Amino acid sequence: MKKSNKQRRAEIKDRRLARAVALEARLSATDARLLLAEGRLPGLEIVDKSKLERHQLAHCQELSDFYLDRPFICSDCGSNEMWTAKQQKWWYEVAQGCVYSRAVRCRACRQTRRLQREAASLHEGANLLREEVARLRAxxxxxxxxxxxxxxxxxxxxxxxxxxxxxxxxxxxxxxxxxxxxxxxxxxxxxxxxxxxxxxxxxxxxxxxxxxxxxxxxxx
Ligand SMILES: [Zn+2]
Known part of the structure; x- marks a missing residue:
């Protein structure tokens, strides 16, 4: 039987979670540098500290050398999610996200929130227009x-x-x-x-x- 997208996503999630747990265990036993010498490690990305220097506060905080896949629970729907090392690297170093920000919502909930915000701003625009029209008519x-x-x-x-x-x-x-x-x-x-x-x-x-x-x- 063909797997549904939902099933496939759930499997990917499970795999990522297992990978994060396994990696964590390996890192507690062996230095990450030694592991990396064996080749690329899925679920782990090296922090490019030069890209984080713009954050004044980053200097007060001990920066980790690596991003690790980070499991989290969506604050809106409660689903188990994974913020991958790759996504973290992109967020902090490319998108220039704040060093203290963390992934809190799953993809679907982020999208819902974005649509709600857009609808609210449209609504606001419509109200403003109505007020302007009334003011003008008066x-x-x-x-x-x-x-x-x-x-x-x-x-x-x-x-x-x-x-x-x-x-x-x-x-x-x-x-x-x-x-x-x-x-x-x-x-x-x-x-x-x-x-x-x-x-x-x-x-x-x-x-x-x-x-x-x-x-x-x-x-x-
Ligand atoms: Zn969610």
Whole structure:
């Protein structure tokens, strides 16, 4: 029967654990240098101290000469894991991880955490945008002063297309010769056509709509 990936991973884990235990026993009996003289030792990597010198604190701490496979328990799901010597060497010497940092989570839990963080930051972005839109819309209620104009100008340059559209709507609500001029200039600067991206067309449409609205209010 074909082994599942899960089975295979479990076997690798078991093998690594057995290897770590065996290596530990050999190291307690024999100097690592002697063992290394026989050839490469799986589960053991030599520390390149020159790569750790950037850590001021590393000088206060007695650095080991070797990285050894280090079993640990995932702090989130409790599974038995192995932080291999090779991974440690990479973490401290290539990724420049802090000398006091240790592997605490399994791969799956690290990934879950990363996705959760990403979702949280997206959520935060959406909240921020909602607040900005509300702040901008509120400006339409009163005649524009210098600060309100500056806010709308900034929103017109925003990376968020919905903010740009709301800024145009606010200009339309304000109305008056100044805003009509600006809206017309905006429409002229965005003539439409296929070589414009849809969000640019969307902004130009909003400006046209705002101008139409100002015209129809004038007629009332
Ligand atoms: Zn885990």
């Amino acid at each position: 400006l339409a209620a009163a005649a524009p002063n210098a600060a309100a104009r500056a806010t709308v100008d900034a929103a017109l340059q925003s990376k968020w297309r919905s903010l740009r559209v709301v800024a145009i709507e606010v200009m339309g609500r304000w109305g008056g010769a100044e805003q009509v001029e600006r809206l017309k200039a905006f429409v002229a600067g965005h003539p439409g056509g296929s070589n414009h991206r849809w969000w640019e067309r969307e902004a130009a449409d909003a400006a046209r709509k705002a101008l139409t609205r100002i015209e129809s209010e004038k007629k009332k």
